[in-house]
Amino acid sequence: MxxxxxxxxxxxxxxxxxxxxxxxxxxxxxxxxxxxxxxxxxxxxxxxxxxxxxxxxxxxxxxxxxxxxxxxxxxxxxxxxxxxxxxxxxxxxxxxxxxxxxxxxxxxxxxxxxxxxxxxxxxxxxxxxxxxxxxxxxxxxxxxxxxxxxxxxENEDITVNQGDSSPWPRETEPEAVPKTAAREFVTLKKMKTKELVLMAMTSGGLGVFAAIFFGVLNVVGGEILIENYFEYVSGLVRSIVFGIVISSLVFVIIGYIIGTIIIMVRNYDYTLKQSGDDLTVEYGLFSKKNKSVNINRVQNVIISDSLLRRLIGYYALSVSITSDSLESDQIDGKVQLLPFIKKKELYSIIGDIFPNYHMELPKRVVPFRAIRRYFQITLLIFITGTGVMAYFFHGETFMLYFYIGAAVILMLLIASGIYSAKNVGYAIYKDEINLMTASFFTRRHYAIKRDKIIDTTYRRNPFLHRADLGHIEVSTPGGIASSSAEIKFIGKHDIETIWTFIERGHDDETDFAESNQTVENQRIY
The missing domain is CATH 2.30.29 (PH-domain like)
Incomplete structure (x- = not known):
């Protein structure tokens, strides 16, 4: 070479x-x-x-x-x-x-x-x-x-130069490891067929299918195909409304199956390997991919899950790396190491490959008065849209089904907001901060070292200022821009705690009340 x-x-x-x-x-x-x-x-x-x-x-x-x-x-x-x-x-x-x-x-x-x-x-x-x-x-x-x-x-960098002092007593030098042996990759985790199927079934296969399907229709002009499909099904059941419901249900079922198969093909034979400080991920049936990550260059560790996956005890592990290059498709710098793994296995692997990270479950910090703020704006927009539909189509037969669907979506929006509020939080341990973010029944747990943080942003508007609430966003290098974690609608005291830790390097045992360098005093709005 x-x-x-x-x-x-x-x-x-x-x-x-x-x-x-x-x-x-x-x-x-x-x-x-x-x-x-x-x-x-x-x-x-x-x-x-x-x-x-x-x-x-x-x-x-x-x-x-x-x-x-x-x-x-x-x-x-x-x-x-x-x-x-x-x-x-x-x-x-x-x-x-x-x-x-x-x-x-x-x-x-x-x-x-x-x-x-x-x-x-x-x-x-x-x-x-x-x-x-x-x-x-x-x-x-x-x-x-x-x-x-x-x-x-690396070996040249740690070589002792002539004239340098030597440690005393002398440490025993480790035995030399042959290069061929040092570069052998050891398999940490290989996804089983059962896990692959479960992962595909809980990964939004319908969304994958819909994106591909409607993308193709947009190119070929599929309005006539969709219209004929609905007319054909409606003719079979002799009811327009019932025909639309049946045809939509068939589309969802078939789309979910096809989307699940696509995800299985993409992630076939998913394997995580390690050699020294280097990790490699291999996956794919027809188009096979091999991605590598050096542990020393990881900017943060991310554990993610959804409500459904939590119920069956599975999580995903990702990391962020830095690159300003447009040559790669990793625009956000996020590399997925394990897309689907049991909790016990997950923390065991994290302990092996990231022993310097302390993955601590963040404490919930959203006050009761802030819970409604997680869904009130979305709810207002949705109710307004529903009201517009009711005004123009009042009395139509299909409006009964529309109201039922709107009621279901309304309850989901409220439940999702409460779920997010109950899971958002943070934890500080020595030189590391753990942040938990949440959105629509999904969570992301970020573990970030203080020396990796490049930017911290505190946001609030007059309404949040009056309620002593705010948002704080912590960013590390990642991809072309950055990798960010933002926790919303938390109390001013918690924001000051996070801000002071990042700015001054205090750990969780420090009495922050002794400092007068609060967010308020620094006029950060």
Whole structure:
């Protein structure tokens, strides 16, 4: 890998696909200008061939340039740097300091897997490189060599230089570990089939299906299909209202099943592995992905759950990493390590890979007077919308079903608000703060070290000021922007406690009453 390497030959096929995609917008413009002649059948051969010729020219130019760029692309490792060079007339060279590399991710789309190729993302806190198509063996070799280079750099950093003082009494030096043994990955958790099914069934499969389904309909224009579907079902049951209810129920059931299957395929064979300070996550049936995280570069640890998953005792584990690069799809910096795991197993694994984190369940701090604020605005908007519907469609047959549905949604909004208020809280332990946020029957538990926090924001309006309440948001580096946790509608004393801890570094045993540097005195609004 110290010699310049080329991309996989299948990358040229990718150029052809990109060229076809590039023709899409020119084809729309040509079709729009020729629509009258095409529909009337009066188009002449010269116009038709000129349109085809323009599309062919666009395809040849864009595909040709992309192929030349692929041919001239090189990448290699030199002097503790990963170097990537591309460009045709103007050569672009990007260097990444290996010591700063914190994530090496593989993506194996189905087409790439057929030819033993992968897409590679190499990320640092400030930049990144995306290599579209290389051999899988090349990717594994790059990952291995970067890990070895990082280990060598760390060993050089702790080497005692000539003239430095030595500790006394002398400590016994640990036995040298062979590089090959040190880089072996140990499986921490592999998701079982039963867990995969349960995860897919509780992961909002209907929402996944609906997003894909309506996205396709938006492209092809599915209004007629939907109308015909409802008319067909209504004709079978001989009732328009009952037909809409039945057809909607069938759509929900089928959508839920299909969405569940999609989630199972995406997360098939989900495995978490560890080697030293490096974690890797592998998953996927047709499109296989491999993501890596260095433990030392983790900015916060996140445990999330939903009400349904809590009832069956399952949670999810994620972490946030930093990267200002647009080369990766991890815009928010969040990497999911374990999407579905039992509570006992979860805390055991956290203790193994994050021993310096103290995952303490935050105490509930939302006062009784603030509970209504979690749902009152949403409730007001919903009641207003319901009133508008009642005004325009009063007396219609379907309004009875509408009122029943509105009553159910109303109760869900109130229950969700109360659930959020009963779960929001925080806990401070030495140099770490644990924050619990909640929204619509879901919770997120953030464990954040004080030295990782980059911003703290206190918000309140005149109404909250009068009630001695406010919101506080704690942010750490994460992705392009930041990873934030905000707890809402808590008392001023709790906000001052959090603020003082972050600003001055007090732990939970400090008497905050001794300080006069309160949020109020600092005029933070």
């Amino acid at each position: 110290y010699n310049p390497q080329k991309l996989h030959r299948i990358a040229y096929a990718g150029s052809v696909v990109k060229g076809i995609k590039t023709m899409f917008f020119p084809a729309i413009i040509i079709f729009f200008n020729m629509r009258e002649e095409l529909f009337s059948g009066s188009i002449n051969p010269w116009m038709l061939f000129s349109g085809i010729g323009i599309l062919a020219l666009v395809f040849i130019v864009f595909t040709g340039f992309d192929m030349l760029n692929i041919y001239r692309t090189r990448f290699w490792i030199e002097n503790n740097k990963f170097i990537y060079k591309d460009g045709i007339f103007t050569r672009n060279e990007k260097e990444l300091d290996i010591k700063r590399i914190q994530s090496i991710d593989f993506n194996e789309p189905f087409f790439h897997r057929i030819f033993g190729a992968v897409q590679l993302d190499i990320l640092t806190p400030g930049d990144g490189i995306k290599i579209d198509t290389i051999k899988k063996s090349q990717g594994q070799e790059i990952q291995k060599m970067i890990y070895e280079e990082q280990q060598d750099i």
